[in-house]
Amino acid sequence: MNWQELTGALRPGQEIMLMTHDKPDGDAWGSVLGLGLILEGLGYKSAFIHAGLIPSKMYSWLPGQHLITRVPKESLVIPEDAAVIVLDCGDLSRCEFDLVPENVLLNVDHHVSNPAFGRMNWVEYGAGATAQVLCSVLSNGGVPIGPDEATCFYLALVTDTGSFRFSSTSADTLRYAAMLIDMGADVQLIRHYMWENRPRQELPLLQEMMRTMTVFADGYGVICTLSNETILRSGIHEAETDTALEAIRSVEGLEVVALLKEAEPGMVRVSLRSKDRLDCAATMASIGGGGHLRAAGATLHEDLEQAKAKVMALLTETLGA
Numbered sequence: 001m002n003w004q005e006l007t008g009a010l011r012p013g014q015e016i017m018l019m020t021h022d023k024p025d026g027d028a029w030g031s032v033l034g035l036g037l038i039l040e041g042l043g044y045k046s047a048f049i050h051a052g053l054i055p056s057k058m059y060s061w062l063p064g065q066h067l068i069t070r071v072p073k074e075s076l077v078i079p080e081d082a083a084v085i086v087l088d089c090g091d092l093s094r095c096e097f098d099l100v101p102e103n104v105l106l107n108v109d110h111h112v113s114n115p116a117f118g119r120m121n122w123v124e125y126g127a128g129a130t131a132q133v134l135c136s137v138l139s140n141g142g143v144p145i146g147p148d149e150a151t152c153f154y155l156a157l158v159t160d161t162g163s164f165r166f167s168s169t170s171a172d173t174l175r176y177a178a179m180l181i182d183m184g185a186d187v188q189l190i191r192h193y194m195w196e197n198r199p200r201q202e203l204p205l206l207q208e209m210m211r212t213m214t215v216f217a218d219g220y221g222v223i224c225t226l227s228n229e230t231i232l233r234s235g236i237h238e239a240e241t242d243t244a245l246e247a248i249r250s251v252e253g254l255e256v257v258a259l260l261k262e263a264e265p266g267m268v269r270v271s272l273r274s275k276d277r278l279d280c281a282a283t284m285a286s287i288g289g290g291g292h293l294r295a296a297g298a299t300l301h302e303d304l305e306q307a308k309a310k311v312m313a314l315l316t317e318t319l320g321a
Contacts, residue, residue, distance in 0.1 A: 001122045003141025006106055007042075009120065015045040015082040018067075021094040023052070023269075026059070026159025026194075028088040031108070031130040033064035034152030035087065038143060040067065049076070051096040061193050062155060063148035073097055088130040090290045092117045108133055110168075112281055113290040128166070128173035131156030135176040147184030154185035159194070162246060166294055198243070201234040206244050209259070213248075216312055217319045220255040222248055223312055225304055228262040249273045255319065256280075258311055260304060268300045268307035283318055287311075 010016070018036050020028040032048045039046040048064075051073045076097045078084060083105045089095050090111030092104070107118030110127035124133045131153040138145055145153070157177050161169045164177070181187060209224040216223065248257045256274040263269050270287075272280045273295050280296035287310070289298020300307045 001124075001137060003137055003143055005120055009105060010044065010083060011081075013043055013045060015047075015079060017047060017049045017078065017082050017084045018087065019049050019084065019095055019097055019099075020087050021089045022096050024050070024059075024088075024096075027129045027131060027156040029059040029062060030152040030154075030156025030159070031087045031134055033062055033067060034131065034145075034149045034156070035085070035108075035134055036067040037064045037149045037152065038138070038145070041146070049097070051076075058193075059155075061189065062152055064152060071097075078103060086118065090114050094290075111291065112293070113285065126168060126170075128164075128168045128170060129157050129160035131160070132173055132176055135179065136172070139176075139179065145180070145183050147186065150180040150183040150185035151189065154180040154187065155190050155194070158190065166292075168292065168294075199235075202244070205230065205234050209244055209248075214308075214312070217255075217316045219253055220319050221257070221312070221315050222251075222254055223258045223260065223308060223315075224248070225260045225308055226262065227304060228264055231261060231263075245271060245273045249275065256315055258315065260307055260311065262304045263299075266301060266303060268302060268304055270298045270300060270307070270311055272296050272298075278315070278318060283314065287314065 016039055018032045020032050036046040036048055046067060047069045048067045049071050050068055051071060073096065084103050085106045085108065086095055086104050087108045089109060090113040092099055092101065101117045104118040106120045106122065107116065108122045108130055110124050110130050110133055112125050114123050116123055122133050122137055127133050135153055154177060157173060161173060164174065205226060208226060208230050212225045214223050245257055245259055256272065256278045259271045261269045270289065272284055274280050280294055281291050284290055284296040284298040287298045287300065289296060291297055300310065
């Protein structure tokens, strides 16, 4: 797993298409934009190929916005001479676009569920974030990381580790965070936009989550729901609704909290967070999802109430075991 492995497979000035998972989170945005800026600085034609909104409101302040190219999922065409790099996808099926392994030159990830689907794979199972994998490869390869790239990577680290609180945070995670600060990461910019400039539209979403909250499994579990109508009315990108989960999970005595979001009628996205006992990745894998030990998700093709009943029954059984 080294930088020369990638550059040896590329031609000078080659077009590089960077992709990530559906509904990108902080690690996805930071890793893709950070790597894209580095590749651009080295003379490659890098672009973040994104099927969703441009950009997500939550990350529109990150450096590298000029790299974002919106391509509707059904319109993707991969030029014969282009290279595809997929980042932060635990499985190729989670990518925003329908790819086959032959399309993917490089797979960069940290999820325990990743089957190494690329022709080259930079996968470090258990790393705090995909950005941590990139920091390791770049620093070992002697590749300079400028302030803009450092800001992107630091944002990725701090969000995917829950501000360095999650069990995936290692000594290496903290060492790379310190390295990025030394390289000019704008920590105050990240602080302002991530924790002190939240959209007011989140308030009715929090209110709705509290209204639909159900406590189960003798108080060890909590489940909340958000209807598609509520999400659309709020004007908030669906991927930005998970921040409230951390506040709920921090309550004394709780082990697991689930948020069910109706992405559209008949499609529900499940976000799961746990503390100490419940393996979120394994639990979500049982219904077709995946993720991390303490944070994972899945998509269910059911109505909201059916999905709620299924997830509550699954978590009750798992907690009982």
